[in-house]
Amino acid sequence: MQVADKMHFEALERSASRKKIFYRWLLFLVLGLFALYYIAPLYVMIITSLKSMEEIRQGNLMTLPGEIIFDSWKTAWSGRGGIDAGNVFLRPFFWNSIKMVAPAVAISTFFGALNGYALTKWRFKGDNILFLLFLFGCFIPYQAILLPMARTLGLLGISNSISGLVLVHTVYGLSFTTLFFRNYYISIPDEMIKAARIDGAGFFKIFFKVLLPISAPIIVVTVIWQFTGIWNDFLFGSSFSFGEAAPIQVALNNMVLTSTSIKEYNVDMAAAFIAGIPTLIVYILAGKYFIRGLTAGSVKG
Amino acid sequence: MLYWLQKNLPKIVIAPSFAVILWFVYGFILWTFYVSLTKSKMLPRYDFWGINQHFRLWSNPRWFTAVENLLIFTVLFVGICILIGILLSILLDQKIRAEGFLRTVYLYPMALSFIVTGTAWKWILNPSMGIEKLFIDWGFTDFTFDWLVNREMSIYTIVLAAVWQSSGFVMALFLAGLRSIDDEIIKAAKIDGASLYSIYITIILPMMRPVFMSSIVILLHISIKSYDLVVALTAGGPGTSSDMPAVFMTQMAFHRSEIGLASASAVMMFLTVLAVVVPYLYSELRRQDASS
Numbered sequence: 001m002q003v004a005d006k007m008h009f010e011a012l013e014r015s016a017s018r019k020k021i022f023y024r025w026l027l028f029l030v031l032g033l034f035a036l037y038y039i040a041p042l043y044v045m046i047i048t049s050l051k052s053m054e055e056i057r058q059g060n061l062m063t064l065p066g067e068i069i070f071d072s073w074k075t076a077w078s079g080r081g082g083i084d085a086g087n088v089f090l091r092p093f094f095w096n097s098i099k100m101v102a103p104a105v106a107i108s109t110f111f112g113a114l115n116g117y118a119l120t121k122w123r124f125k126g127d128n129i130l131f132l133l134f135l136f137g138c139f140i141p142y143q144a145i146l147l148p149m150a151r152t153l154g155l156l157g158i159s160n161s162i163s164g165l166v167l168v169h170t171v172y173g174l175s176f177t178t179l180f181f182r183n184y185y186i187s188i189p190d191e192m193i194k195a196a197r198i199d200g201a202g203f204f205k206i207f208f209k210v211l212l213p214i215s216a217p218i219i220v221v222t223v224i225w226q227f228t229g230i231w232n233d234f235l236f237g238s239s240f241s242f243g244e245a246a247p248i249q250v251a252l253n254n255m256v257l258t259s260t261s262i263k264e265y266n267v268d269m270a271a272a273f274i275a276g277i278p279t280l281i282v283y284i285l286a287g288k289y290f291i292r293g294l295t296a297g298s299v300k301g
Numbered sequence: 302m303l304y305w306l307q308k309n310l311p312k313i314v315i316a317p318s319f320a321v322i323l324w325f326v327y328g329f330i331l332w333t334f335y336v337s338l339t340k341s342k343m344l345p346r347y348d349f350w351g352i353n354q355h356f357r358l359w360s361n362p363r364w365f366t367a368v369e370n371l372l373i374f375t376v377l378f379v380g381i382c383i384l385i386g387i388l389l390s391i392l393l394d395q396k397i398r399a400e401g402f403l404r405t406v407y408l409y410p411m412a413l414s415f416i417v418t419g420t421a422w423k424w425i426l427n428p429s430m431g432i433e434k435l436f437i438d439w440g441f442t443d444f445t446f447d448w449l450v451n452r453e454m455s456i457y458t459i460v461l462a463a464v465w466q467s468s469g470f471v472m473a474l475f476l477a478g479l480r481s482i483d484d485e486i487i488k489a490a491k492i493d494g495a496s497l498y499s500i501y502i503t504i505i506l507p508m509m510r511p512v513f514m515s516s517i518v519i520l521l522h523i524s525i526k527s528y529d530l531v532v533a534l535t536a537g538g539p540g541t542s543s544d545m546p547a548v549f550m551t552q553m554a555f556h557r558s559e560i561g562l563a564s565a566s567a568v569m570m571f572l573t574v575l576a577v578v579v580p581y582l583y584s585e586l587r588r589q590d591a592s593s
């Protein structure tokens with residue numbers, strides 16, 4: 001009797017663990033299928049960019065290139081050269097984007113840090129309302145400021161220029177950078193500031209000597225957030241610039257849209273990949289900060 | 302004098318940024334509001350014309366298509382992203398060995414711009430050489446897939462690509478939420494004999510309310526502003542079948558010389574965002590006040 005019970009129990013346990021293994025496999029299957037869904041477009045992009053048009057027409061999305069050629073990459077980056085005028089290629093626009101991103105990120109991050117510091121460590125009357133007014137800038141649909149911005153850029157004489165885009169991205173980045181630094185500095189104990197004040201340090205000395213040295217994480221988060229946002233921007237780029245002053249996303253879109261002669265999907269894919277490389281690299285190198293920025297930038301109230 | 306300067310230094314430091322925000326955010330929004338009440342065509346005119354532009358807007362069939370598309374897109378985009386986000390975060394939370402790798406894979410599309418996303422998906426969805434050909438090569442000889450050039454279906458291609466780009470982010474939000482839940486609660490429920498399924502449905506998901514709220518607000522915000530993806534994937538086409546309010550706005554502003562009408566549509570977008578964000582910010586602030 002006892003033996004039978006024991007056997008029954010063991011059988012139960014075995015089936016329970018079999019069930020567990022089955023669920024474990026199911027779990028991995030579902031997770032794996034989703035991974036394929038997310039990876040597939042990148043895979044298609046890369047292999048398409050390495051095929052010749054001939055091969056693209058013969059095979060399908062998933063077939064690997066029979067012969068790997070980098071011609072489309074060269075064409076996407078620096079054109080075919082020679083007499084083929086009017087063909088768009090990315091190199092000059094890639095540099096445009098860099099010239100636009102670097103100052104815009106630096107300026108907006110610096111002022112965001114100063115604002116966050118002043119709002120949290122030197123509280124004054126109405127500072128919370130001031131912060132709310134800043135915060136609101138994170139949420140506005142940019143369509144509501146597009147037309148007056150275009151006019152302002154015209155009046156300042158910097159429409160269709162890199163400096164114009166730097167101004168636009170700096171201005172509309174301020175809300176986010178202020179938010180990031182404000183939320184970071186608010187968690188830093190005021191005692192540190194008080195101690196420095198007693199030692200006779202003033203506003204700027206405390207900022208540069210006490211706060212900035214411990215701000216590395218939030219600086220990284222902010223820089224990544226701003227870099228990704230500005231690099232990937234299309235609305236401002238396409239509204240305030242055209243021709244030679246366009247940033248890379250605008251150039252990519254123009255390249256894909258121009259329908260001269262035959263459509264070259266391999267060049268399109270190479271171009272799309274080139275436009276995505278900088279942000280992908282940042283994501284792979286500093287994913288942790290990237291995610292922290294995403295959550296902080298969009299969740300905090 | 303020096304004392305005054307020292308005392309007011311924080312305000313002086315913040316003043317330039319604040320002035321910039323006042324002018325470029327609030328001033329510009331007011332300008333747009335006012336211009337939506339004028340007859341402005343190619344250049345702004347400042348004589349008051351009542352709400353005629355808004356009447357014109359709401360009797361414009363193209364605007365109706367855009368609003369209808371926005372509704373379809375929003376419901377599907379928000380719904381599917383939340384479902385995928387919850388599913389993936391719960392599965393990833395089962396102590397998976399490759400969690401870090403899988404998380405990276407699920408989230409990387411978020412690093413790509415909507416233009417890159419749109420370009421890639423445009424090729425994948427190519428009516429003759431994309432998915433259709435793939436399935437035909439796999440033996441499904443009558444397979445057709447022409448959503449990109451089909452007036453009835455083009456809006457769904459935008460949903461498809463947008464979900465691909467943004468769902469991993471919702472997964473990350475929910476995963477962070479799940480990680481903040483005390484394991485003891487789950488253990489206690491297990492001891493009481495509750496199944497894992499019912500623990501998630503009755504205990505854990507209700508605790509995720511704040512994550513639901515913020516995910517929905519973020520996704521709504523993304524969908525109201527959708528512009529780049531539409532431009533890159535369908536350019537609002539075929540015809541105007543996949544138009545969205547943001548596309549309508551820029552079309553009217555920069556290609557049709559209808560500044561007044563464009564402003565009216567921008568005002569509508571602004572008010573919609575306001576209706577979503579203000580209650581959210583209000584409840585967030587109250588929650589913070591209550592907890593501090």
